[in-house]
Amino acid sequence: MASPTVALFDYGSGNLRSAFRALERAGGDVELTGDLDTARRADGLVVPGVGAFAACMAGVAEHGLDAVIRERAAAGAPVLGICVGEQVLFAEGVEHGVETEGVGVLEGRVDRLEADRIPHMGWNTVEAPEGMRLFAGIGPAERFYFVHSYAAKTAPPGALVATCTHGGPFIAAVERGAVSATQFHPEKSGDAGRVLLTNWIEDLT
Template identity: 55%
Template sequence: MPFLPRRALSRMSKPSVTVLDYGSGNVRSAVRALEHVGAEVKLSRNADDVLNAQGLLVPGVGAFAAVMDALKSVGALNWIGRRVAGNRPVMGICVGHQILFEEGVEHGVRTEGMGEWPGKVELLKADVVPHMGWNTVEPAEGSQLFKGIEDERFYFVHSYAVQEWNFDVAQPRMKPPAVTWSQHGESRFIAGVENGPLSAVQFHPEKSGDAGAQLLRNWLETL
């Protein structure tokens, strides 16, 4: 077999991604979407699979509190934290995005989130809730996730979101997170965050057609 440079070899191998299986309802569609864009995917709640994959995808549907309870029940909060601390890529989708913030407030009940980013997940201010369907986003300048799809529309299904962002960079030389926004009714809300190894989107890329597929490809390129 002729010698191949390291870069050529890396292009021949598929990036490995674990989709965290903790009882969320949209895991199969996430697995299929990642396989479609070229990933080698495991659906697992096994610690080794979660910690050793090149990328971890955390899906989520339903209530903030229920998702937090389910993640705790399988020990996943610790695994996510270990990956982030070790600079190992993690991506959250929908409620998997929301739980990365400080807290969620639903029906007057406050639930503590992971606290990776400041912010409170709260009810959208709009005549029609949930926010269900296609919407545009305002990508952050230099966004890797939205590279080449800055003007596309994505599929949202949610009633709650983070509507304020106040992030203090600990050191002047640190790169601040890239924050993408969207709008529904009176609420301008966070549609995506890119922060080192940690990325998340409020919408469902696996239901967002070609634009969602390209976003997942863009994420795989960072692994």
């Protein structure tokens, strides 16, 4: 049986090389692309992102990716956001007092973490609820790799949400319908990240 097709979208922001390799190792037939039709047709679409919410959202909008993400979410076609690629799926982000509209397939707001040490950088555990597909086969002691200063903190209605704590609790991963996302970098999270990506890709078939 052919591997599921995965479009890793290049809109100018993201850790593309390591994400590409990790998605391939997890069983995907991965294409790095900036083509919207490819993003529409793929079994799964991955939205990467590093840096600032506003800059990533500007790249998403400039390439027309926001409309494709909304189309896929409405049609039940899987989307996976990673790091700031997760954040831009929410309705808005706030940085330095400036509000930026997000893609809006998840209700909620991305705000600065409230912690003594910013950014939250390094390995941390994640508390996932029973039934969350991304975390199937992943124990509670497993650690994931984070690099961020902002996060969503309120669960969107009807979503399954995994949480992490740095200063206070925040959303580490979310699933609702066809939309999945992680604040951490699964491609940098060793065996636990590989299992998570494999779970997502196996769900595409």
